[in-house]
Amino acid sequence: MGDRLRLSVGVMGNVASMLPYTAPILTFARVIKKKSNEDFSCVPYIIALLNCFLYTWYGLPVVSYRWENFPVVTINGLGTFLELSFILIYFWFASAKGKRKVAMITIPVILVFCITAIISAFAFHDHHHRKIFVGSIGLVASIAMYGSPLVVVKKVIETKSVEFMPFYLSLFSFLASSLWMTYGLLGHDLFLASPNLVGSPLGILQLVIYFKYRKRGIMGGPHKCDIEKNGDKTEQQLQVMVAEDTNGKI
Numbered sequence: 001m002g003d004r005l006r007l008s009v010g011v012m013g014n015v016a017s018m019l020p021y022t023a024p025i026l027t028f029a030r031v032i033k034k035k036s037n038e039d040f041s042c043v044p045y046i047i048a049l050l051n052c053f054l055y056t057w058y059g060l061p062v063v064s065y066r067w068e069n070f071p072v073v074t075i076n077g078l079g080t081f082l083e084l085s086f087i088l089i090y091f092w093f094a095s096a097k098g099k100r101k102v103a104m105i106t107i108p109v110i111l112v113f114c115i116t117a118i119i120s121a122f123a124f125h126d127h128h129h130r131k132i133f134v135g136s137i138g139l140v141a142s143i144a145m146y147g148s149p150l151v152v153v154k155k156v157i158e159t160k161s162v163e164f165m166p167f168y169l170s171l172f173s174f175l176a177s178s179l180w181m182t183y184g185l186l187g188h189d190l191f192l193a194s195p196n197l198v199g200s201p202l203g204i205l206q207l208v209i210y211f212k213y214r215k216r217g218i219m220g221g222p223h224k225c226d227i228e229k230n231g232d233k234t235e236q237q238l239q240v241m242v243a244e245d246t247n248g249k250i
Contacts, residue, residue: 006186010071013179017075019172021082028089035093042090045083046105051145052079053113054138058191062121063130071183072192112137135191142195153209162213170210174203 024045031037056079057063059072067073091102116137124130156165177199184193 002186006183007071009179009183009186010069013176013183014071014075016172016176016179017079020169020176021075021079023169024086025082028086031089031093037090037093037098042087042094042102043105045086045090046102046109047141047145048079049083049087049106050109050113051138051141052076052083053109054116054134054141056080057113057117057120058131058134058138063127063134065127068187069189069192131189131191135189139191139194143198153206156209156213160213162210165206165210167210167214170203170206174200174207177203 053076056073056076059069059076061067064072087102087106091099094102116134120130120134124133152165156162177196181193181196181200184190184196
């Protein structure tokens with residue numbers, strides 16, 4: 001019964017995580033159409049790629065016991081494919097200087113993952129120690145990814161506008177964090193639960209801030225609820241998320 005409940009929560013976590021992972025698709029469709037990346041930052045996708053790499057590896061039988069964390073593999077495997085696709089599209093349409101900057105960040109990220117995978121596979125000989133090693137590194141990457149929306153919250157408070165924080169993205173991020181936190185707790189896996197102990201309260205904070213400022217409207221034009229507008233806002237959110245962390249754009 002416990003395993004079935006945990007699997008059910010993992011499946012729901014996969015569903016809830018789909019929107020945050022797929023939200024940039026409309027943005028990159030626009031990039032392809034315009035043949036320009038419009039100078040927004042690629043850093044959020046690279047950070048997300050590292051997180052997906054690490055947790056896909058964490059869920060595989062090499063690190064976890066058999067397929068106990070299969071739902072973790074499926075959603076992070078999809079995330080890895082999507083983030084790689086976004087980065088490649090960005091790289092293709094970037095300037096020569098932009099390509100160098102993307103490579104300078106992406107290559108170390110791939111090396112970190114490769115070194116982590118090699119050490120965990122050959123230096124440790126049991127699942128327990130492999131999970132501690134890979135999970136510790138994944139925990140740092142995941143908390144960094146979950147902590148970045150604080151920049152968005154600050155922006156909303158400063159501008160008194162929810163332009164940079166689309167409701168459905170905030171809602172599904174909260175749901176995904178809460179479900180994965182539950183999944184980790186049900187499996188007594190702190191490396192899966194701990195990052196979401198940060199992500200879930202941050203999701204609640206975003207929703208509270210959204211409902212506080214939503215009546216102020218959207219700056220620069222009338223409110224629109226169509227999918228493309230929400231997709232554009234998602235990209236604006238990602239740009240703001242990186243602004244303070246990178247002190248510049250790629």
